[in-house]
Amino acid sequence: MSVRVFVPRDTTALSLGADAVAARLEREARARGLALTLVRNGSRGAAWLEPLVEVETANGRLAFGPVIAEDIPGLLDAGLLDGDLLAGDTGHPLALGPTEALPWFARQQRLTFARIGLTDPLSIADYLAHDGYRGLETALTRTPQELVEEVKASGLRGRGGAAFPTGIKWQTVLDTPADQKYIVCNADEGDSGTFADRLAMECDPYLLIEGMTIAGLAVGATQGYIYLRSEYPLAKTILDAAIAHAEAAGYLGDDIRGSGHAFHLEVRLGAGAYICGEETSLLESLEGKRGLVRFKPPLPAIEGLFGRPTVVNNVLSLAAVPFILAEGAQAYADVGMGRSRGTLALQLAGNVKRGGLVELAFGASLRTLMEEFGGGTASGRPLRAVQVGGPLCAYLPESQWDLPLDYEAFAEVGAGVGHGGVVMFDDSVDMAEQARFSMEFCKTESCGKCTPCRIGSTRGVEVIDRIRAGENRAANLALLGELCETMEDGSLCAMGGMTPFPVRSALTHFPDDFRRPVEGD
Amino acid sequence: MTEPSSSTGFTLTLDGVEVSAYRGETLWQVAKRAGETIPHLCFKDASGYRADGNCRACMVEIEGERALAASCLREAAPGMVVKSADSERARTAREGVMELLLVDQPARDDSPDRSSHFWAMADQLAIDATAVRERLPTRRQGAVHHVAPREDSLTHAQGHDDSHSAMRVNLDACIECNLCVRACREVQVNDVIGLAHRGSASKIVFDFDDPMGDSTCVACGECVQACPTGALMPATLVDQAGHGDSAAADRRVDSVCPYCGVGCQLTYHIKDDEILFVEGRDGPSNANRLCVKGRFGYDYPRHPSRLTTPLIRKPRIAKGIDPAFDPANPLTHFREASWDEALDVAARGLVDLKAAHGPAALAGFGSAKCSNEEAWLFQKLVRTGFGSNHVDHCTRLCHASSVAALMECIGSGAVTASFMQASEADVVILTGCNPAVNHPVAATFFKQAAKRGTKILILDPRGQALDAYAHRSVRFSPGADVALFNAMLNVIITEGLYDEAYIAQHTEGFEALEAHVVDMTPEAMSGLCGVEPETIREVARLYATAERAMIFWGMGISQHTHGTDNARCLISLALACGQTGRPGTGLHPLRGQNNVQGASDAGLIPMVMPDYQPVSDAQVRAAFEELWNTPLDPEPGLTVVEIMDAIHAGTIKGMYIQGENPAMSDPDLEHARQALGELEHLVVQDLFVTETAQFADVILPASAWPEKDGSVTNTNRQVQLGRAALPLPGQAKPDWWIIQEIAKRFGLGWDYQHPRDVFAEMKRGMPSLDHISWERLEREQSVTYPCPAEDAPGADVVFSDAFPTASGRAKFSPTRPLPPDEPVDDAFPTVLTTGRQLEHWHTGSMTRRATVLDDLEPEAVASLAPGELARLGLAPGDALTITTRRGAITLRARIDPAMPEGMVFVPFCYGEAAANLLTNPALDPYGKIPEFKYAACRLSPADAA
Ligand SMILES: Cc1cc2nc3c(=O)[nH]c(=O)nc-3n(C[C@H](O)[C@H](O)[C@H](O)COP(=O)(O)O)c2cc1C
Ligand code: SF4
Ligand code: SF4
């Protein structure tokens, strides 16, 4: 019997040499006359272990990693395909034992990402075999209002950053009569240090397709678009193929699984602008226009794509839906804390030893996350700061690391959970430079529409430069405060409106960094 | 922004005071009505401008909302509690925004417009520019740039672009408010200006960041009018150093554009009796918009060749076009004379001819460029002084056939609905017209309608700019209009798409039409008109089944020997489908000259008295005989081309030509010019020594439009007031004064002190002016006729109940396709068609003397399809000779993909290559209009000719 070996093919694994590993494995096995079935699965999200090779055994899947091509002969020598290879037993340094038993995985609570890495992402059969499309099956038996109620009851809030209750958004779209409605998936994933959307799309594409189809049924939309950032070419290939398979299998199209309901799906590429992750700018871009932010109201839920009622949801919001339908709203709502229900996909990045995707119920602390999962910094130096929630959210000092990961708790201290990106810095970081970076990011990535964001950030960079150069520090610090205020109060969207958050947090928590002389000055 | 309607009112609290608001109103508008102008930069309080909410200078605080809101965009809601002036937070935000923009600007004294809206707002917020600059210095002081790539991408240093002759660009002053983009895309719908790059690198670009002068800009100047900072300025307001002041004028005068029949209202900004620049006013037909001619073509009255003294031909100088003659230096051929002498000589020549040969020896051409009052006086002079009805004007050359058909079928020659009604229409047919070029501001209404979903169907042999906005653009064979229209009628009748109830109630003669078009099926007509039968069916169905549809046409319809038939067909289409008399429906021949409607109404037509009352009708004559206290000639007079023939025949010997240029505008110029040369006495009254004036015995220096008061009637039947803005140069006089002086010398005891006196008399002979008084015009700027009462607006759409015919019904007038008078053949295989250009008006006597217009289109060109050009072995810009049976001209060839093969287009404004030397004088039998749109010609490279 030939042994099944899993070598992931998501972007992370590929960039770390997974294709070479797979090729070498096949070549060596053939040379040795060993029978092997290679499965190109998705990643399980442990970036620090990629390429993570798994071997299927009677006792479950065994993990080896991170593996490079050159390791293959040694692994085969050590009996990789023998079926009883267990961590420690062979003494092979890459052997990690049963994958599921690894604490890094075992201590997560995977609801949305339950399937990633287990399956061949493009195999519908695999998807079905792992509980796929059970949510849709249920959904097809419900009325739109029942579906919306279910999502409301789950307590799901938007995972794109604003944490708006998804069910309420859907209700608005459902209640707005129109000749055409749309489901738009925001897959622009532009926040620094984030990759959960990509993992979901590359490793479990049918999950998103199922979520969007349910959303379509719930609000009466027959057309969906996935607005995908152009930097994700592999996700595009995978999604396109998955959509084609789903159509062929009757999971998309004019008559979904014989229900008489229609839902069509297309992937559209962005053009490399961060601001096009902002939902109204995204819609403009999707309509073929310059990605400029629209004034709200009207909300996209009432006048969205091409002026029609539109659900705009993040990948993870939509990907949470199949679970909610399959297991019931209560199962989802049972997890989490306070008004933050369900799980949060945290993405450990930056200066971290064990980076990757950590899905946890709301409520865990940052410290747990960074230390127990992250294992501290990659540099080995002490952690100093962490930015959670992307470039528009605060930097947190150690004093705030015990906060529970919860929307409200974070908001209370002027921080944000955002899309769950966690970027860690060690003690060599210059937080004044980080503050400058935040302003500069805004200056570059602003859509350019409104004055406070466009020019305020430009002036902001200059003022921070002057502060760092020791020019008229007190006056310039006051000026920076005023600039932040103008941006907060005057900006049209959160780009300009929230850029002051990281800047102010750096000023508040790391004031000394603004007093250091800058090299070269 | 829609005007509030009282039924939807509610209240909200603004700064602690309860104020009224209406559904759809923004908080900014509510505040304005309550007496507060909230600072605003990117919002322009003018019709057609959508609020964009980008500058953030107008922020207000709304109770219960975390974020401040842009008042220009935020809709008022009942019970809202809004703090504006009272909000410290809002004030700080507004100031913060203003300060950010201010430090990014050149200092006020260095700015392109020290009186810009931007500075006014800075003043309103009491921003201390110096203090702000000190506090918030920019990194690179001196060179004020917040956008690095600007310098790199512009060919001109420091964001300056002076590549356009009419406008100056200085992006250093730009605040990216996006108003110019909206002006260009949404208001005028020209799609030239855009915003490029991202974030702080955003910048305004023309096309693909081309210099403005090289871009596809049509110089409507809307962006300049919209720009709140002076980053875009009229070139005349900015000095060498780039400094300017839009408030430099010492006075302003509200008037109307002197060029086309759209009748845009405008304001002249004047300093030291010179026009500094022109702005659009909110007239009903232009909503603040202008085109390049109206906005930038204003300096012709001060051209060096302007006539400022009466001239009398020197003895022994032959009449004719002398290539060596320089209009700026006419004393080679003429001598100066006093007004008394000139008027005496002018009048005596005419009086003597009348004495010797009778009244029929004299004729007059009045002008559609002059006021209604002047037209009235001119025809009155001819009818009561000369004693005949030989008075005509250029309507003969434009829409005489349309008027003939309209009079015949619906009993009225004017449009049945304004062009603004296109906004209400579901389908709009544009045929034989090129509005983007000839009625540019009307075109903006069409383009806006198209953007909102109106289906525009363009039926024309030539392509045009509006094709880009058309639902269908159907190119048919030149001259085959009647075949196409009859095939459409056939479809409508055979498919039962006509409006039975309408036909029964409002028309007569439908059965005859029905029988008549039976055999003219799309298949039968397709060969003639070159349009696929299915396409014919499609457009016919679209028009017939539309809830509301309109037809617009221009001289592509009228200037044919079958011009009247063309118009009859269009009328039949509208009547059969019931597409008149309701909003969004109607028939609209787009009138050419600024006052061709008014001049026709006022009676500059040989067969009818004012208001189209037939000369031959004894009752009509009796009324005018009583009004003028003179017997009138019962014989209808001769038309323009007939007068030329009568001169050749020796029956007409003396003429008075006021503001018309038949030596350029008549067909077969050689023939027309010969006639002018044969006249025993010719008096020409004009601004310049035109080609026609070169045949004159006496030339009388007249007034330009901005130099006199007078009313004018546009294509929409809107009577509007032109007001004197400039003093008359030298001894030039108002036209109405000159006509009166000639009249006095005919023994007519006229004593009009001002055009308003003439207007008062007109009202006694023209029921169309009922309820429209001079005072009302002064007050309301524009009144549409017919008008039901002193205090009611005029009718934008007419003939809802009945037509002004004897029976009250409109009449179908069946037609048969006829070939053009001079079909192409082996010797002359190409179709020559003539017309106008965007920049040049008519014979060019004014526009070619306007600096900007002349700069934009300086020389004679002929437009050809790329294939045609290749066939001739010519490159764009090469010299091309065009020959017809009547003459030849040589001019530069221009490549124009909108041209069909087998056709050449030549504008008739260029004296050095006068298109009308070539045109065919054959006339339409009803309208007596020549076939300017079709002559057989031969093309050859110039050297081979
Ligand atoms: C500057 C900016 C960038 C954003 N980028 C993203 C993004 O990349 N992906 C995303 O899902 N939401 C992004 N958002 C949030 C979206 O505007 C929007 O809230 C979200 O798509 C709604 O989906 P959700 O309710 O499922 O979160 C961004 C917002 C702003 C202001
Ligand atoms: S805040 Fe920035 S990104 Fe948002 S609308 Fe304004 S300019 Fe655009
Ligand atoms: S050029 Fe003028 S109108 Fe255009 S964006 Fe700049 S400031 Fe606004």
Ligand code: SF4
């Ligand atoms: S030429 Fe016609 S369209 Fe242009 S400004 Fe004058 S009236 Fe308006």
Ligand code: FES
């Ligand atoms: S005037 Fe309201 S945002 Fe500019």
